[in-house]
Amino acid sequence: xxxxxxxxxxxxxxxxxxxxxxxxxxxxxxxxxxxxxxxxxxxxxxxxxxxxxxxxxxxxxxxxxxxxxxxxxxxxxxxxxxxxxxxxxxxxxxxxxxxxxxxxxxxxxxxxxxxxxxxxxxxxxxxxxxxxxxxxxxxxxxxxxxxxxxxxxxxxxxxxxxxxxxxxxxxxxxxxxxxxxxxxxxxxxxxxxxxxxxxxxxxxxxxxxxxxxxxxxxxxxxxxxxxxxxxxxxxxxxxxxxxxxxxxxxxxxxxxxxxxxxxxxxxxxxxxxxxxxxxxxxxxxxxxxxxxxxxxxxxxxxxxxxxxxxxxxxxxxxxxxxxxxxxxxxxxxxxxxxxxxxxxxxxxxxxxxxxxxxxxxxxxxxxxxxxxxxxxxxxxxxxxxxxxxxxxxxxxxxxxxxxxxxxxxxxxxx
Numbered sequence: 116x117x118x119x120x121x122x123x124x125x126x127x128x129x130x131x132x133x134x135x136x137x138x139x140x141x142x143x144x145x146x147x148x149x150x151x152x153x154x155x156x157x158x159x160x161x162x163x164x165x166x167x168x169x170x171x172x173x174x175x176x177x178x179x180x181x182x183x184x185x186x187x188x189x190x191x192x193x194x195x196x197x198x199x200x201x202x203x204x205x206x207x208x209x210x211x212x213x214x215x216x217x218x219x220x221x222x223x224x225x226x227x228x229x230x231x232x233x234x235x236x237x238x239x240x241x242x243x244x245x246x247x248x249x250x251x252x253x254x255x256x257x258x259x260x261x262x263x264x265x266x267x268x269x270x271x272x273x274x275x276x277x278x279x280x281x282x283x284x285x286x287x288x289x290x291x292x293x294x295x296x297x298x299x300x301x302x303x304x305x306x307x308x309x310x311x312x313x314x315x316x317x318x319x320x321x322x323x324x325x326x327x328x329x330x331x332x333x334x335x336x337x338x339x340x341x342x343x344x345x346x347x348x349x350x351x352x353x354x355x356x357x358x359x360x361x362x363x364x365x366x367x368x369x370x371x372x373x374x375x376x377x378x379x380x381x382x383x384x385x386x387x388x389x390x391x392x393x394x395x396x397x398x399x400x401x402x403x404x405x406x407x408x409x410x411x412x413x414x415x416x417x418x419x420x421x422x423x424x425x426x427x428x429x430x431x432x433x434x435x436x437x438x439x440x441x442x443x444x445x446x447x448x449x450x451x452x453x454x455x456x457x458x459x460x461x462x463x464x465x466x467x468x469x470x471x472x473x474x475x476x477x478x479x480x481x482x483x484x485x486x487x488x489x490x491x492x493x494x495x496x497x498x499x500x501x502x503x504x505x506x507x508x509x510x511x512x513x514x515x516x517x518x519x520x521x522x523x524x525x526x527x528x529x
Contacts, residue, residue: 132177132205134180135177135178135180135203135204135205135214136175136176136177137175137176137177137181137182138174138175139163139166139169139170139174139175139176139184139217140162140163140164140165140166141162142176142183142184142217143162143163143166143186143294144160144161144162144183144184144186144187145160145161145163145186145187145188145291145294145355146159146160146161146185146186146187146188147159147189147190147327147328147354147356148188148189148190148196148236149189149243149320149325149327150240150320151237151240154187154233154237159356161355161356163293163294163295164294164295164297165293165294165295165297166293166294168299169220169221169223169224169293170215170217170220176215176217177205177215178204178205178212178213178214178215178217179203179204179205179214179217180201180202180203180204181200181201181202182199182201182217183198183199183200183201184198184199184217184221185198185199185200186221186225186290187236188287189239189240189243190243190325190327190328191246191315191325191326191327191328192239192242192243192246192284193284193287193288193328194229194230194236194239194240194242194287195225195228195229195230195236195287196229196231196233196236197225197229198231198233199217199218199221224290224301225287226283226286226287228283243320243325244320244323244325246325246326247326248270248272248313248315248326249272249274249278249280249281249284250272250273250274250275250281250311250313251272251273252270252271252272253272253273253312253369253373254270254271254365254369254372255269255271256268256269256271258360258361258362267316267318268316268317269314269315269316269317269362269365270326271312271313271314271315271365271366271369273310273311273312273373274310274311274312274313275307275310275311276304276305276307276309276311281311282304285304288328288331289301289302289350291352291354292352295352295355296350296352298387299350302349302350306335308335308336308337309333309334309335309336310334310335310336310346311331311332311333311334312332312333312334312366312369312370312373313329313330313331314328314329314330314331314353314357314362314366315327315328315329316329316357328354329354329357329362330351330352330353330354330357330362330363330366331350331351332348332350332351332352332366332367332370333348333349333350333351334346334347334348334349334370335347335349335386339381342379343379343380343381344377344379344380344381345380345381345382345383345384346374346383346384346432347383347384347385347386348370348383348384348385348386348388348392349386351366351367351392353366364395364398364399367395367396367399368399368402368403370383371383371399371400371403371431371432374432375430375431375432380432382428382432382433382434383432383433383434384434394518394521394522396437397440397441397444397518397519398522398525398526400427400431400433400437400438400440401444401445401522401526402526402529403430403431403433404427404430404431404438404441404445405445405526407423407426407427407430409422409423409425409426410423410426410441410442410445412449415442415445415446415449416446416449416450416457416460419438419439419442419443419464423438423442424438424439439468443464443465443515443519444519444522444523446461446464447461447516447519447520447523448523462512465512465515466508466512469511469512469515470508
């Protein structure tokens with residue numbers, strides 16, 4: 116309806132030009148190809164969540180009708196097929212309006228050596244049997260596929276950039292970040308402080324064992340004085356065909372267990388974590404900590420303790436802030452929230468933590484008010500409205516409670 120209203124307000128030339136606008140998220144088709152038949156199988160196609168980093172905030176390409184941008188990858192080695200198709204393109208008769216360089220934008224992010232011909236790409240599929248996972252095997256696990264009625268096998272590998280062929284492979288792999296992480300950027304792989312963790316599916320094709328790329332994580336090892344490191348998760352992506360199957364949790368847990376065995380590691384953090392990553396981390400850390408003695412059922416009602424913080428750090432490299440969150444989730448699990456006294460005790464315990472930053476802000480505001488002129492004071496006084504603060508605190512608490520309950524439900528299903 117909105118589009119019709121906009122069109123109605125246009126002159127004939129503007130209407131004509133509007134026909135040459137394409138949604139780039141819809142125009143871009145991605146595939147992970149195992150068999151030649153996958154090329155024509157629409158069910159194997161998926162599309163970007165984001166394309167603004169290449170095509171602007173509107174995520175629109177101008178100058179084409181029926182635009183199709185095909186970015187197909189072989190499932191294992193990620194050999195790439197890149198093709199651009201369209202049914203019509205603007206010409207000089209449109210007042211010298213130039214079409215967007217949609218192809219050039221893609222060429223900026225995909226490494227050289229891609230195919231533009233389907234036959235050439237199909238021939239590369241035959242070489243997939245030669246592809247083997249990089250690095251050192253850390254963990255193997257199975258996931259039951261309901262549709263197929265069988266268990267599929269997956270492997271997690273630890274890799275560094277010195278592995279032969281990995282640098283070129285990583286250049287192809289990281290192109291997916293542009294489509295599925297909102298503020299993605301490519302990393303400098305020449306820095307040897309980067310660790311890479313990759314997930315592969317092990318499958319059979321014509322009696323041979325092959326491997327398909329599932330997802331990956333990059334971790335940067337920061338120095339901590341005097342002799343420790345702090346691994347920080349930078350990027351994490353499970354490719355769309357594999358999402359919702361538990362691979363993210365398997366990967367994050369395997370990474371934690373890898374660093375747990377390194378004495379020099381202080382704790383593990385994440386760089387600007389997304390909401391989904393925080394949910395995943397909550398689940399994994401609670402799963403790890405629920406068996407620790409300091410988090411036992413009889414100790415949880417006594418409150419968050421130094422023992423909890425210490426044991427979480429020493430056993431699983433979890434920092435105090437995250438250990439506190441683990442405690443709150445586990446305490447909620449053992450708290451009878453229908454008991455008013457127990458529910459009140461839990462609520463006050465959590466709100467006390469949530470309110471701490473607000474109290475700090477109030478102290479800073481009190482100091483600042485001594486230096487303010489009357490008109491400046493009036494503009495800031497609303498920020499100290501107690502009733503509003505209580506309302507926001509309750510809202511934050513209820514949202515947190517909902518997040519915690521989702522973690523508890525997932526643990527129950529594990």
